[in-house]
Amino acid sequence: MSRVTGRLLSRHSRVMTPPIRRCMASKASTSYAAITHPEDNASLSEAYLSKIASHSAYLTNTYARPPLILSHGKGSWVYDAIGRKYLDFSAGIAVNALGHGDEEVAQLAGEQAGRMIHTSNVWYNEWAGELAKLLVETTVQHGGLGFAAGGKEKRGEGGAKVFFSNSGTEANEGAMKFARKYGKERWAAEMTNGVGAARKWEDSTKTRVIHFTNAFHGRTMGSLSATANPKYQLPFTPLIPGFDLVKYNDVDGFRATINEDTCAVIVEPIQGEGGVFEGSIEFFKTLRKECDRVGAVLIFDEIQCGLFRTGNMWAHSSFPLDCQPDIITMAKPLANGFPIGAILVRDYIAQSITPGSHGTTFGGSVFATRLAHHVLTRLSSPTLTGHIRSIGSHLDSRLSKLPSYFPDMVKEPARGRGLIRGIPFVDHSVPAKLIDEARRRGVLLLTAGKDAVRLVPSLNVERAEVDFAMDVIESVLGTMQSKN
Template identity: 55%
Template sequence: MLRQAARPARGIALLARHASTQPSTRYTAVTHPEDAADVPAEVADFIHQKSKYLLPVYARPPLVMSHGKGMHIYDTQERKYLDFTAGIAVNALGHSDEELAKIMSEQASTLLHSSNVYHNQWAGILAEQLVTLTQKYGGLGWTPGSNDQSGSHSARVFFANSGTEANEGALKVARKVGKERWAKKRFGRLWDMKNPEDALCEKTGIVCFDQGFHGRSMGALSVTSNPKYQKPFGPLIPDVAVGKLNDVSALESLVHDGTCAVIVEPIQGEGGVNAANEEFLRALRKRCNEVGAVLIFDEIQCGLFRTGSMWAHGTLPTDCHPDVITMAKPLANGFPIGAVVIRENVAEVMTAGSHGTTFGGSPLACRLGSHVLGRLAETPFVKQMNESATYLQSRLARLSDFFPTIVGPTRGRGLILGIPFIKDPDGHPAQLVSLARQRGLLLLTAGKDAVRIVPSLNVQKTDIDEAVDVIESCLGLIAKGDF
C-alpha cells in the first residue's frame, strides 16, 4: 500500500519538473570521461593493439563495449550508458532480450544453416507474416485492416543478410522489370538476353534523391548521392539521376520513359531525418505509373513499427504506395537479416536462378525475425510504443523554445526523430553527441545538421526523461560555449 501511494506523488513531481520553464542542468558534469589522460591504460592498450588488425574505416571513441541489458549498454570499465541509438535503429527490443536469446540457442542447436538449395521451415513462416501483417497494418497497396484474402493482388518476399543487400535485390528486380516492359512495348514480346536487339534496351535509368542513404555496396552506393561516400569509388553504376525530396515540379523530367526504378526513403534516416510528404509520394507514384517505373520504398530505418505503424507509408492512401519495400535493421533485433517485399505483378519477372544468396533466409535468422516481428506487431506493444513516442516528441518540442538560436523544431515521426541545428550545423551535432556520451547517453548524428534519436521501441518514459534531461544540459553547455 505504501508503494502504491508513493507512485502518484512521484508522477506529480516529474510532471512539475518537466513543466518547468527552464531546461535541465542536472547533467553538466562529465561522468564518462574520454580524454586521453582519463582512459585506463588497459583500454588504451587493447584499442591500440587490436586496431592494427582492423580496417580503419570507423572513427570510434576510446571505449570498448562489453554487454547490455534493456535500454542500457556497458563498457569494459562497467560504465553504464543509456542507449538512444539502438545500434543504429536495430535493437527494437533492446539489449540481451531473454526470450530472443533462448530462441537463438534452441534454433542454433537444431538447424543453423541449410542453404537455399532446400526449403526451411522458418523462411516461409516469416515471409507469410510480412505479407499478412502488411495487409493488416497497411502498405504496398493495402489499406490498414484490409486483411485482403480476395486475391486482388499479392506479394512475394526475398530474404537477404542486410539492408544494402535488400536494396541491391530490389534494384535488380526493377532492372529486369524495366527490360521486360521495354521489350513488350517495343516488340510485343518478353525481353530475351539472347536477342541482340534486346541488348539495346533503353529502360535502365534509376532515380534516387539527395540526402538519401541506401548502402555502401557498388549498386546501393550509386543511389546514395553523398559525394563523401561516392567519390573515392567511382565510376559507379551509370544512368542514375538525383532529385530533390518533395520537389513535385521536377518529377516529370526526372522520371521518364527510360527510368526503370525510383528508390526513396519515406523518412530519410542517415541523411537528416527528412520526411517525404504525402503530396510528393502521390505524385511520385503517379509518375512511375505513367512511365512504367518500379517504385521502391527503402524502409530499412523507418519501417517495422518505428513510426508507430508497420510501414512509414502504411497509413497513407494507397495511391502513395510503392511496388517494393526493403527492410532490415530491427527485423531480428541485431542478428543480420534483410528482406524485400514485392508486389506480385513486379515479382513475376523473377525466375529460378535470376537472383540468390548463400546465407539469406537461414533458419536461425528467420526464426528470430518471426519472433521479433510477432512481438512488435502485438497491439499492446504498438500502443505503448506510440505513447512513448508522443511523450518523447513533447519533450523534444521544447528544445527549440529553450535554445531558439541553436536548434529548430524536431523532425521525423514516431521514434525516428531529428534535432536540427541552426547555429553551427556542421559542428554542433557532433559536439552534442560527444557531450552526451560523456554523460552516459548515446546519440547519433544525421546528415550535416542534425542529431538522430532512434531508441529501442520498448523505451519507457523514465528513459526518455533521463535522455532529454541530458540533451538539455548539453545544449545549455553549447549555448554558453562551456565545453
C-alpha cells in the same frame, strides 16, 4: 516540466553542468544515478587503452570510434569493458528493436543453434516461408505496399512475395535488379516498327533509376550509386551508370526527370542517415502517378523507418493507396541485431523473378528467419505498438520545447515521427559536440546529415529512459548556450 528544463527557460538562469541531476525513473521510485564518464587518457586504465590500440592495429580504419569498448547490455542500457553504463539511444543504428540482452531472443537463438543454423537456399527450411507469410499478412493487416489496412482494398492485382538477404544494402541491390528485369521484360513485350516485330529485352533502354538528395541506401556499388553524398561516392567513382538525381520533395523536378527509360524510383519515406527528412503526401502521390505513367517500379526503402519505428508497421502504412510502392526493402530491426534483410515485392513484379534471376548463400537461413519471425510477432503485438505510439508522443512533447529553450541553437521543431527523430541545429558543429558531451554523461546518440542529432532508441524504451536522455540533451545544450 522537469527541474532541468525549468532552469533553462530563461537565457539568464543558472545552467546545470555535469554531473546531471538524479532522474526519477518511475512512480515506483526507481532512479538513475547521475552519470559522468571521463574519457581522457588519465582516467582510463592502461589495459583498457592497450586493448583499444590493439584492436585499432588490426581493424580497418573506416569508423572514427570514441575510446569505448562495449561489453554487454540489458534493455536500453549498455556497459563497457570497465563497467561504465550508457543509455543507448542509438539502438545499434535503429537495429535493436527489443533492446539488448533480450531473454526470449537469447533462449530462442540457443535452441535453434542446437538444431540447425544454415542449409542454403537449395532446400526449403522450416522458417523462411513462415517469416515470408508473416511479413505479407502483417503488411496486409496494418496497411502498406498498396494494401489498405485490414486488406479490404488494394492497388493492383495479386498479393506479395519475399526475398531474403543479409543486410539493407543487399535488399536495395536486389530491389533495383528486380525493377530492371521487370522493366526490360515489359519493354520487350511491346511491339515496334508497326509490323509486330518483337523487341529483344537485352536491347532495352528501360534501365535508369531515379534517386534523391540526402538519401542513404547503402555502400555496395549499386546502392552507393543511389546515395548522393560526395563523401561516400567520390572515392569510388566511376559509379554504376544510369542513376538520375532529383531533389527530395521536389515534385516539379521529379516530373521533369522521369521518362520512358526510367525503370525504378527508389526513395525513403523518412530519410534516416541523410537528416530525418520526411516526404509530403503530394510528393509520394506524384511518384506513384508518374511511375504508373511510364511503367516504372516504385521502391520504398524502409530499412530505418519501417517495422513499427513510427508506430505503424511501415512509415507509409497510413498513406492513401495512390501513394504506395511496388517494393519495400527492410533490414535493421527485423531480427533484433542478427543480420537479415528482405525485399517485399508485389506479385506483378515478382513474376519476373525466376530461377537464376537472383540469389544469396546466407540469406533466409533457418536461424535468421526463426529469430526474425519471433521479433516481428512481438513488434506487431497491440501491446507493443500501443507502447511505441505512447512513448513517441511523450518524446515529441519533450522535443517540442527545444526551440523555445534554445532559440539560437535549435532552428526548427524536431523532424520525423514516432521513434525516428532528428533535432536540427543552426550551427552544424553542434551535433558532434552534443554527441560527445552526451556520451560523457551516459547517453549514446547519433548524427543525421549535416545539421541534426538522431534519436532512434529501442522500440520498448521506457518513458523514464526518454526523460533521462532528454534531460542530458537539455543539460548539454544549456552548458553550450551559457558559453556563447
